Amino acid sequence: MVDISCGLCGSASKTPLLVCEDKPSNENRVIVRCAACGLVYVSPRKLQPYEAIDAAWYERDYFPKVSIQVFIDLLDSVERLAPRRGALLELGCSVGYLLDVARARGWSVSGVDPSTVARDWARKYLQLDVRPAPASACGFEPGSFDAVVAVEVIEHLADPLAALREVRPLMKPGGLLFLTTPNIDSKAFRDLGRKWPPIDPFGHIYYFSPETMRLLLDKAGFDCAELTATGGAAGDEQLQVWARPKDAQAAPVRTCFEDLTEEIADDLLPPLDKREVDESRLTPDQKTWRDEGCLILHGFIPPEVIDPYCRLREKLGQPGGWRTATPYMHYPEIRDLGCYGPLTDKLKELISQDMGMHLNLTGWVSTERNWHQDDYLNPPFINSWYTAVWFALDKISADAGPFEYVPGSHKWRALRGQKVLERLTPKERTDPSWPKYSERILNPVFEEEIEKRGTKPRRFLADKGDVLIWHGRLAHRGSAAKVPGMQRKAFIAHYSALSKRIDMPRSTRHGTAGWYFQLDDAPPTPSERAAVEGPQGWRGRLRRYWSRGG
Numbered sequence: 307m308v309d310i311s312c313g314l315c316g317s318a319s320k321t322p323l324l325v326c327e328d329k330p331s332n333e334n335r336v337i338v339r340c341a342a343c344g345l346v347y348v349s350p351r352k353l354q355p356y357e358a359i360d361a362a363w364y365e366r367d368y369f370p371k372v373s374i375q376v377f378i379d380l381l382d383s384v385e386r387l388a389p390r391r392g393a394l395l396e397l398g399c400s401v402g403y404l405l406d407v408a409r410a411r412g413w414s415v416s417g418v419d420p421s422t423v424a425r426d427w428a429r430k431y432l433q434l435d436v437r438p439a440p441a442s443a444c445g446f447e448p449g450s451f452d453a454v455v456a457v458e459v460i461e462h463l464a465d466p467l468a469a470l471r472e473v474r475p476l477m478k479p480g481g482l483l484f485l486t487t488p489n490i491d492s493k494a495f496r497d498l499g500r501k502w503p504p505i506d507p508f509g510h511i512y513y514f515s516p517e518t519m520r521l522l523l524d525k526a527g528f529d530c531a532e533l534t535a536t537g538g539a540a541g542d543e544q545l546q547v548w549a550r551p552k553d554a555q556a557a558p559v560r561t562c563f564e565d566l567t568e569e570i571a572d573d574l575l576p577p578l579d580k581r582e583v584d585e586s587r588l589t590p591d592q593k594t595w596r597d598e599g600c601l602i603l604h605g606f607i608p609p610e611v612i613d614p615y616c617r618l619r620e621k622l623g624q625p626g627g628w629r630t631a632t633p634y635m636h637y638p639e640i641r642d643l644g645c646y647g648p649l650t651d652k653l654k655e656l657i658s659q660d661m662g663m664h665l666n667l668t669g670w671v672s673t674e675r676n677w678h679q680d681d682y683l684n685p686p687f688i689n690s691w692y693t694a695v696w697f698a699l700d701k702i703s704a705d706a707g708p709f710e711y712v713p714g715s716h717k718w719r720a721l722r723g724q725k726v727l728e729r730l731t732p733k734e735r736t737d738p739s740w741p742k743y744s745e746r747i748l749n750p751v752f753e754e755e756i757e758k759r760g761t762k763p764r765r766f767l768a769d770k771g772d773v774l775i776w777h778g779r780l781a782h783r784g785s786a787a788k789v790p791g792m793q794r795k796a797f798i799a800h801y802s803a804l805s806k807r808i809d810m811p812r813s814t815r816h817g818t819a820g821w822y823f824q825l826d827d828a829p830p831t832p833s834e835r836a837a838v839e840g841p842q843g844w845r846g847r848l849r850r851y852w853s854r855g856g
Contacts, residue, residue, distance in 0.1 A: 313467055313512060314521055317342035320349070324500050326507040335507035343521060346490045346513040377404040381411065384453055384484045386728045387531060387548045392452035395441065395476065397469070398459035402428035402436055409434075413453075418444055442472035449475075453482045460487050460522075461510045470526035474551050483528060485547040491515040493540040504543075514545060523549050534732055561747060563755040566682075566726055567719035574689045576803075577658050579716075595656045599716025599777035603652070607771045611646055612699055615639045615797065619668065625791070627668025632825045634666055634799075643697065644799040645820030649773070653693060653820075656775065659803040661693065662813040662821040667798035671791055672707025673784035676745045677752035680800065681778040682721040683741060690720070691803035692778035698768035699795040706794035707787035709766040709774065712756055716777035721748075752781055 311318040320338040323346065339346050381404065385391070391412045396405055399417030401424050409415045417436040419425055428436040437444040454473055460466045470483075477483070488504035489495075490513035495502045504510065514522065516533055523530050528549040535542035572580045578588075578596045585593060595601050618639045622628065634640040644663045653661040667673065680694060696709050726744045727735050734743040756763065765785070766774045776782060787794070804813050804821060811824045 312340040312343060312345050313347060313465060314345045314518065314525060315340065315343040324505070324507075326500060326505070337505070337507060337513070343518065344515065345518045345521075346515070348507045348511050374403065374407065377407045380404060380455075380457060380486070381407050382728075383546060384408075384455055384482065385411075387484075388453045388482045389478075389480050390452055392478075393450055394453045394455065395446070395451045395473075397441060397454065397456040397473065398439070398462070399428065399434075399436055400424045402432050402434040404455065404457065405434050405436075406432050416446070416451075440469065440472060441476060446476050449478050451477050451481060453484065455484045457486050458488075460485055460514070461504075461512050464511065466512060467522060467526055470522065470528065474527050477551055479553075480550060482531075483523075483547075483549040483551075485519075485545070485549075487514050487519070487545050487547075489515065489535050489543055489545045492535070492538060492543045494538050494543050516545065519545055519547055523547070527552050532731065561729060561751055563719070563751050566729075566748075566751060567721050568725075570689050570720050576691055578656065579690055589655065591652070592655060595775075595777070598713040599780040600711060600713065601652075601656065601775045602766070603773050603775070604769070605771045606649070606773045607643070607646060607697060609771070611643055612697075612771065615643045616699055616795070619670070619797075625669060625671045625793075627670065628666075630826075631665050631667070633668060634663060634822055635824070635826045640666065640797075641816045641822060642819075643797060644695075645816035645822060647819040649695065650820035652775070653695075653801060657691060657693060657803060659691065659805055660821060661801035662804050662807065662810075662823045663799050663801050664807070664810060664823040664825055665800040670793050670795050672787045672794055674707060674786050675742075675784045676749040677756075677781055677783045678741075678745075678748050679715075679721040679779045679781060682723040682726055684723070684778070684802075685809055686722060686724070687808075688778070688802060688806055690716075690778045691806040692801070694776055694778070694798060694800045696766060696768075696774040696776070697797040697799070698770055698772040699797060700770050702766070702768045702794055702796070703792065704765065704767055705788040706792040707785045708768075708794070709782065709796075710763045710785045711766070711774075711776060711780055711782040712761050712763050714761065715756075715781035716779040718755070718779065718781070720779055756781070 312320070317340055319341040321341055322336050322338050324337040326335045326337065335348050335350070337346060338349050384394075392414065394405070394408050394413045394415050396402075396415070396417040399405055399419050400421070402417055405415040405417050405428075415434065417428065417434060418439045418441045419428075419436055420439040422438075425436045425438065428434040454477055460469075463469050473483075488510075492502075495505075499505075504513075516535065519533065520530050529552050530547065530549050532548040534546050535544065536546055537544040572582075577583070578592055583596065585596070588596065591601055618637060619627070627633075634644055641663075644666065650661070681688065681690060681692060684692060702708050726747060727740065729747050730740060730743055734740055737743065766772075768774070802810075802823075807813075807823065813821045813823050815821050
């Protein structure tokens with residue numbers, strides 16, 4: 307047994323945290339915290355006798371507890387930031403279940419483990435390349451691996467700093483290091499102390515916090531790309547760490563269109579989207595829809611439908627429109643416009659089913675929302691049973707940031723929300739504004755795809771009453787206004803096939819016209835009500851509210 311100094315800063319000054327007794331061996335271990343850098347470790351140290359673990363232990367204790375889903379989830383975490391599915395090395399791979407899952411997904415895999423029994427099992431039953439630890443002595447060529455993974459390993463190593471320094475030259479420029487380890491700063495440790503399950507002073511040597519893990523990576527020559535705490539009742543018992551070598555000069559592999567999209571089977575698509583269609587039976591508008599993924603109808607909405615909405619909207623006095631995405635729930639003028647009967651008939655002609663309105667964009671300035679498809683904002687089972695309509699409420703100037711689209715892009719692969727979310731940070735993924743954050747990923751991908759296909763975007767320069775109906779997979783954007791803040795009077799509504807939105811509440815028909823879903827994400831604020839309805843209208847509603855007892 308060796309009384310050790312700090313494995314990060316070398317300081318011998320430490321403060322005891324816990325004394326752990328082992329009655330069978332009559333040996334004690336003290337878990338201490340370094341007074342200089344805060345690293346928690348066990349002193350004195352006795353290395354775990356890996357060779358004492360025999361085949362019976364795997365049969366009795368390991369295999370009954372293991373779940374393949376655990377390894378699938380871990381690999382999902384690796385692939386979220388991995389540059390590519392190339393060569394993967396796992397440190398402390400045990401019998402190789404994670405490697406087996408990675409190989410099935412297309413990775414070239416290798417592993418190292420100190421246990422002869424585990425290595426033999428992995429070689430015999432899974433035909434894996436598993437070598438004795440340490441990795442630096444296994445004959446791997448420098449720059450061999452796109453990803454190195456160590457799941458619940460770093461806490462067992464006699465010298466984790468040296469181990470990471472030795473593995474770094476084996477990684478390709480821009481490669482990914484993925485680690486997991488217990489979080490000594492977790493609420494569970496603070497509450498349970500010695501009874502916290504990861505406290506194993508006869509197996510674990512080091513215990514890391516987010517701060518000491520970042521210090522370890524920095525000293526080992528890595529930049530921490532992301533560090534999260536997850537798991538347990540408080541969601542913070544395990545650290546998950548993604549890092550890259552500091553001296554990596556190569557730029558990270560760019561995300562391409564294929565990484566974020568997938569093909570959709572014909573039997574899941576609306577009739578006009580199927581690969582084989584008898585075009586001789588199509589109407590002219592259906593033929594245009596099938597070819598271009600959009601349909602422009604000039605002078606389609608009459609002034610007697612547009613003008614009442616415009617008068618309502620002008621009272622609001624806000625360039626961005628209502629803060630709710632479902633103002634149609636509160637104002638019949640919006641339902642008159644979005645559920646206009648002839649438009650409802652036209653949508654059914656294009657999609658083959660009755661469509662229900664469920665979202666409005668009511669700003670009178672350009673959204674400046676960059677290139678995207680709308681389908682990625684939907685659940686994956688919608689599969690293009692979805693469309694949107696751009697209503698021109700006045701003449702649209704080219705300087706105001708008009709709607710732009712790529713004809714025919716609805717035939718491209720379908721953008722998937724989950725694939726986009728995987729490339730956002732954890733904080734961004736949980737933010738309701740995550741589609742805005744996704745622009746930094748989507749815009750360069752679509753720009754590259756448009757250039758690669760040699761397709762030229764078009765602008766919708768409209769007059770009052772014109773509408774543009776577009777496909778859920780049409781690549782489009784609200785272009786940047788040449789004159790910032792210039793007014794662009796428009797109304798946008800999104801629709802889904804009534805039979806497909808099993809995730810939404812019931813739909814209601816607006817008189818004898820179109821349908822809308824009974825959604826109400828946020829009712830208008832008192833100031834919005836007052837602006838639109840006037841003081842008497844708002845006060846009257848307030849009086850009726852209080853007359854009912856609140």
